[in-house]
Amino acid sequence: MGQKTHPTALRPFYGPSSGDAYWDLAYLTHSRLELIKFLQACFRRTQIYLNKVEVNHSHGQIDLVAEVIQVHPRRGQKRKKKRRDPSKPPHLLKSWPQLSFRLQKALPIVQKSTGAKSIHLKIHRIKMYTKLVPQDLRKKMRWAQKKHKYARKGLQLLSLIMAGKGSAQTLASFINENLRSRQRRRKNIAFLYFLKTSLKLLNKNKKIQGIKIQVKGRYRHKPKARSASFLIRQGRLPLQEIQSPIDAFFTHSQTAYGSVGLKIWICPSQAFPKHNLKQG
Numbered sequence: 001m002g003q004k005t006h007p008t009a010l011r012p013f014y015g016p017s018s019g020d021a022y023w024d025l026a027y028l029t030h031s032r033l034e035l036i037k038f039l040q041a042c043f044r045r046t047q048i049y050l051n052k053v054e055v056n057h058s059h060g061q062i063d064l065v066a067e068v069i070q071v072h073p074r075r076g077q078k079r080k081k082k083r084r085d086p087s088k089p090p091h092l093l094k095s096w097p098q099l100s101f102r103l104q105k106a107l108p109i110v111q112k113s114t115g116a117k118s119i120h121l122k123i124h125r126i127k128m129y130t131k132l133v134p135q136d137l138r139k140k141m142r143w144a145q146k147k148h149k150y151a152r153k154g155l156q157l158l159s160l161i162m163a164g165k166g167s168a169q170t171l172a173s174f175i176n177e178n179l180r181s182r183q184r185r186r187k188n189i190a191f192l193y194f195l196k197t198s199l200k201l202l203n204k205n206k207k208i209q210g211i212k213i214q215v216k217g218r219y220r221h222k223p224k225a226r227s228a229s230f231l232i233r234q235g236r237l238p239l240q241e242i243q244s245p246i247d248a249f250f251t252h253s254q255t256a257y258g259s260v261g262l263k264i265w266i267c268p269s270q271a272f273p274k275h276n277l278k279q280g
Contacts, residue, residue: 007239007248031114042102047071047095049170060117067124069170073152128156137201144194150178158198164207168249168264176253179260188219196232203234209267210235217260237267
């Protein structure tokens with residue numbers, strides 16, 4: 001009976017420590033994962049998603065390079081710019097000002113917990129609008145945009161992921177927040193079928209090899225129902241080929257009816273460079 005391994009464990013070029021200095025040091029992996037979890041908490045309940053993070057350690061200094069995706073779920077309407085009310089606290093602001101306020105409070109805490117001398121953070125922002133979504137997809141999914149609030153945001157994120165610019169982490173955070181928010185409305189099945197139909201329509205314009213999404217648990221939110229599984233798969237996903245890169249992300253969400261597990265695999269079109277091994 002064959003045992004399964006982690007899809008990114010044997011792929012150091014595209015693994016959980018890709019882009020990091022000293023990625024092969026084992027004692028830095030745990031601190032890096034805890035640091036990323038702390039950063040993900042700053043992005044909750046905003047229109048900004050954490051896409052990629054690079055952590056570099058050198059002489060007691062930590063350099064963070066984060067790539068974020070900002071979506072715009074509302075229609076593009078011209079509005080007059082309003083000045084910020086100074087009496088309004090900054091934690092009640094939305095999206096980007098709220099995120100900057102959280103990061104200013106979070107970085108000193110990270111510095112104390114890691115024991116670093118200094119921390120430098122750089123953020124690269126990718127803006128996404130509904131106009132950048134393919135026109136045929138917008139026409140066919142117009143019914144979902146009128147009925148569901150998550151439709152515009154979901155179409156923007158899925159089009160970025162199928163274009164090869166998004167990661168599995170952003171898609172997992174989007175699915176996870178929608179599964180949690182609908183735990184009392186019992187509309188998770190409609191949300192999952194929205195993902196399935198939109199990915200099927202985006203299959204023509206994809207620039208990745210394949211994608212696979214697995215949701216398993218009590219997502220139906222029935223008190224006497226057992227756990228069920230929902231699988232979405234598009235394209236080719238070669239997990240057994242080490243030469244092909246795989247971006248994977250596993251997480252779970254705790255709801256009132258039980259836990260729901262989420263697994264996402266994405267295989268980009270770019271392959272690893274082949275190494276010439278000389279026999280001697």
